[in-house]
Amino acid sequence: MSRVLIIESSARQQDSVSRQLTQTFINQWKAAHPADEISVRDLAIDPVPHLDANLLGGWMKPVEQRSDIENASLERSNQLTDQLLAADVLVMAAPMYNFAIPSTLKAWLDHVLRAGVTFKYTPTGPQGLLTGKRAFVLTARGGIHAGASSDHQEPYLRQVMAFIGIHDVTFIHAEGMNLGGDFQEKGLNQAHAKLSQVA
Template identity: 40%
Template sequence: MNILQINASARRESGNSTRVANDIVARLRIAHPDANVALRDLAATPHPVLDEAALGALFTPAEQRTPAQAARVALDDALIAELQAADVLVIGVPMYNLGIPVQLKTWIDAITRAGVTFRYTEQGVEGLVRGKKVYFALARGGRYRDTAFDTQVPFLKTYFGFIGLSDLNFVYAEGLNMGPEAAARGFAEAAADIEALFA
């Protein structure tokens, strides 16, 4: 089994979402001791944003790309290859201003490519990334689960469904900025979510 852990916290290893993602990976390793784990820290190694130059490179036929364009596309190709090689994704998702971090959105932009991770058909969009299990490690300062303020989960369900993934599992650590007791409760709830997923 190949596990790809994506950490999106700007605080890197000290991030709460990283802590929860690490707990999920540790639980996966108990179940699969021979698993290979690849780690991509999006804050430690920021990916370039999708800008005019990147779009120009992507829409230029491969044989016509300049060396700079080819190098830019190769950066996205590497992320897509990582995604395709994984059997399981574990994604740390902190909540910043009710949304996902820009680091994670940049990764999503990089792996979303027509004809590679999705395609349009006469019947509509078809996701081309299949057969992978996804765990999301959600960390929030407040408590937003199942409320209108939780814009993350609907977006993540929609996006990952768009590229073909439907086995999506959510672990919630909430109330982490509401005092020590609330934080302890939030991490306990995340631990309970993990145990329920692996029961």
């Protein structure tokens, strides 16, 4: 049995293309892997605070010097990180907002990219500690950005995943969602065709 962790980040609950892709992924994964455990964390419903001095204090201060709020910030980060560590497969659903990922997803990443936990520093540079995991990124984009300089999603998330040791990363882009007509239909068809090969 594998554990699948899904991170939703669309600000919309209704009419969200990335959420539609997520549901398709879940249905197909369950059909192929009925014994697997799937957990969903919805960052729109339960957002993670942005990185702040309280979280930094929780990470860096000795326990006897931490305030109550720093301890609470550390505990939240521990819960999020433990959930990621326990997962065998990570799925991030990320609509493109202003050429990048939603700020809620960035905040989640800021909680789980932790020195000594998900990566470590070595004399030859940082080394990821989450080897052996797979990741899938489901994106929805108003325009067409794959391979263009306007795409700040895929390069960033590939680098972040590699930084923590996840090198098996598959991107599934639904592009042209705001262009209407044939562009939207083609983008959805291509995304669903790639999704059908995932499970």
